[in-house]
Amino acid sequence: MNPDKVKIRVEHLRKDFGKLEVLRDVSAEIREGEVVVIIGPSGSGKSTFLRCLNQLEEATGGTITVDGVVLSDSQKEMNRLRERVGMVFQHFNLFNNMNVLRNLMLAPVDLKKCSREEARERAEKMLERVGLTEKARAYPRELSGGQKQRVAIARALCMKPDIMLFDEPTSALDPEMVGEVLEVMKELAREGMTMVVVTHEMGFAREVADRVLFMDGGLILEEGTPEEIFRHPQNPRTQDFLNKVL
Amino acid sequence: MLSILTKYGTLLVTAMGQTLLLALYGLLFACIIGLIVGIMSVLRNRFCRGFALVFVNLIRGVPLIVLAYFIFFGVPYFCNTILKIGGVKLTALEAGSVCLALNCGAYMAEIIRAGIQSVDVGQMEAARSLGLPYWRSMQRVVLPQAIRTMIPSIINQFIITLKDTSILSVIGFPELVNTAKNVVANTFMSFQTWGIVAIMYLIVILLLQRAAKTVERRLKYESR
Numbered sequence: 341m342n343p344d345k346v347k348i349r350v351e352h353l354r355k356d357f358g359k360l361e362v363l364r365d366v367s368a369e370i371r372e373g374e375v376v377v378i379i380g381p382s383g384s385g386k387s388t389f390l391r392c393l394n395q396l397e398e399a400t401g402g403t404i405t406v407d408g409v410v411l412s413d414s415q416k417e418m419n420r421l422r423e424r425v426g427m428v429f430q431h432f433n434l435f436n437n438m439n440v441l442r443n444l445m446l447a448p449v450d451l452k453k454c455s456r457e458e459a460r461e462r463a464e465k466m467l468e469r470v471g472l473t474e475k476a477r478a479y480p481r482e483l484s485g486g487q488k489q490r491v492a493i494a495r496a497l498c499m500k501p502d503i504m505l506f507d508e509p510t511s512a513l514d515p516e517m518v519g520e521v522l523e524v525m526k527e528l529a530r531e532g533m534t535m536v537v538v539t540h541e542m543g544f545a546r547e548v549a550d551r552v553l554f555m556d557g558g559l560i561l562e563e564g565t566p567e568e569i570f571r572h573p574q575n576p577r578t579q580d581f582l583n584k585v586l
Numbered sequence: 587m588l589s590i591l592t593k594y595g596t597l598l599v600t601a602m603g604q605t606l607l608l609a610l611y612g613l614l615f616a617c618i619i620g621l622i623v624g625i626m627s628v629l630r631n632r633f634c635r636g637f638a639l640v641f642v643n644l645i646r647g648v649p650l651i652v653l654a655y656f657i658f659f660g661v662p663y664f665c666n667t668i669l670k671i672g673g674v675k676l677t678a679l680e681a682g683s684v685c686l687a688l689n690c691g692a693y694m695a696e697i698i699r700a701g702i703q704s705v706d707v708g709q710m711e712a713a714r715s716l717g718l719p720y721w722r723s724m725q726r727v728v729l730p731q732a733i734r735t736m737i738p739s740i741i742n743q744f745i746i747t748l749k750d751t752s753i754l755s756v757i758g759f760p761e762l763v764n765t766a767k768n769v770v771a772n773t774f775m776s777f778q779t780w781g782i783v784a785i786m787y788l789i790v791i792l793l794l795q796r797a798a799k800t801v802e803r804r805l806k807y808e809s810r
Contacts (some may be wrong), residue, residue: 396711415719423717433712437730446726447716492712499716 345372346405347503347534348393353402355388362388364558366402370503373532377545377566380555381581386538389555390505393536394425406503423451426496430508432488434480440467440491441476444498453499466494470524486517493524504528506537542586546570554578587778594769594779601765602786608679608761609748612686616747619687620694625724627699638695645692650753653689657681658757678759685754690747697743701736702728734805741798745791762786 348370355363362385370376378386391397393404395411395418404411406421435443444463449456467473470490480488489509496504506525510518522544529535529548539545545552545566552569554562554577562575570586573579627638645653658681665674676684705728713723755764766783770776 394715396715419717419719421717422715425715427712427715429708429712429715431706431708433706433708435709435712435727437727437734447713447718450722450726451717496716 342372343374346370347372347374347407348536349405350389350393351403351405353389353392353404354400355385355392355397356400362558363392363399366555366558366560368553368560368563370534370536372534374550375529375533375535375537375548376551376553377549378536378538378553378555379540379542379545379569379581384555385558386555387507390507390536390538393503393505394422394427396427423447423453423499424501424503426499426501426504428489428492428496428504428506428509430511432480432485432492432512434483434488434491434495436480439477439479440472440483443480443491444495447495448498459498462498463494466497467491469497469527470494471520484517485513486520489513489517489521490524493521493528497528503534503536506535506539508538508540510539510541540585542570542582554581556581587782590769590773590775590778590782594773597765597769598762598782598786601760601762602790604759604765605748605751605761606790608682608686608751608754608759609744611679611683612690612751613744613747615683615687616690616694619691620698623691623695624698624702627695628702638699642692642695645688650685650689650750651756654681654685654754654757657685678754678757681757682751682754682759686747686750689750690743693743693746694740697736697739698732701732701739704735705731737798737802737805741795745794748791748794749787 346369348368350366350368353363353366354361364385366385366389368376378389380386388397392399393406398413406425409417411417411421434440435446438446441460441463444466445456445459448454448459448462453459454462464473464476467476470493472487472490472494475483475487475491480491483491493504493509509525510521513521518541522541525535525537525544526548537544537549547566549566551563552566553560554569554573554575556577562569562573562578569578570582573582623638623641626634627642629635648656658676658678661681662674662676665671709727709731710723713727714720718726751761752763755761755767758764762783766779770779773779
């Protein structure tokens with residue numbers, strides 16, 4: 341791992357939904373092994389920014405470069421990119437028609453990343469890692485929110501991604517389940533995974549982030565270490581936001 | 587009543603067989619048409635969506651009996667007399683199957699469209715985020731879930747189509763209603779004959795509903 345290597349470079353990213361400008365001009369760099377946490381009020385464009393990184397949203401303008409390759413709209417390259425960029429959603433989005441094990445094995449087997457046996461082995465290993473070995477045969481509707489989210493993380497990890505995106509992974513959880521999910525994420529961060537996390541968990545940002553970005557109105561208004569952002573925010577909007585949430 | 591059954595029983599049962607055959611052909615092609623048009627109506631491509639919209643509205647806007655006359659009499663006439671191709675002739679079974687397939691297909695397309703749209707978009711996004719291509723995600727994740735919610739409406743449509751076969755008696759297909767008409771003409775026992783016919787339809791449809799319930803129960807997602 342090389343902390344100077346830029347994994348993702350975003351330059352002048354713009355995104356409109358019709359007349360609504362969600363991202364106005366966003367530029368950022370994410371280096372290998374770095375944990376970047378994005379905070380900001382609702383509607384500031386955080387989620388849209390994240391979704392642009394694995395092309396779930398098509399950018400209106402600007403460029404995104406991952407590992408030196410500029411993202412294009414070729415379907416084939418898009419699918420290849422997504423294999424390497426894991427995504428965890430606010431509402432988990434586990435496949436309801438499959439049990440946990442099949443949720444984990446679907447993509448690796450279907451995309452011929454490995455044999456069925458290897459996929460199963462890896463799936464079981466990932467389940468063990470998130471502490472849900474005994475739920476392998478359960479269906480999503482039989483799991484609690486926290487368990488679902490841990491399975492979702494395990495599912496993304498089964499593709500051996502080198503970047504993980506988290507879109508408000510704890511926002512839909514009951515308070516007592518937030519901890520178990522954050523624990524898995526911290527573990528992942530310690531192992532050196534490159535992570536981009538949109539969250540309202542300021543405690544997590546403070547503890548785990550290498551860098552914090554504050555977004556509002558489709559722009560990154562301020563960025564810095566957690567210390568800089570939480571202790572000495574410069575931008576009045578950042579100060580205002582932090583006063584409200586802390 | 588017994589005299590009808592002993593004398594015309596086999597005839598009526600054979601006619602029911604013809605009804606079922608026609609329904610089977612119709613439904614088979616209706617499923618194919620419904621699936622294709624239904625999927626077309628959720629694609630991003632505007633031509634696909636436009637085609638689906640026109641097809642569904644056209645078929646839904648025309649009564650089945652008119653469609654039957656049009657296909658059975660109108661289309662061969664058009665080919666033979668106007669286009670002068672000559673020798674184009676449809677059997678009642680062929681024309682009937684096409685009618686049912688088009689008619690039921692249009693309604694199926696709507697059921698399938700609604701079914702696909704009822705699956706949370708997050709399911710497709712999650713599949714895509716793992717690198718699965720669109721069609722693969724559709725096939726492995728979205729459609730299986732959509733089909734489960736569609737089953738009751740599809741069975742309902744099957745039953746309607748099964749009963750609609752009776753309309754095709756107007757083009758002379760020897761299905762149950764057409765045959766029963768002949769029986770009445772011979773015996774003048776309309777109360778008994780139509781009573782028997784009604785009960786025959788009822789039995790078949792009850793059996794179909796029974797089968798549907800079993801399928802529905804089997805499709806529940808639970809660890810076993």
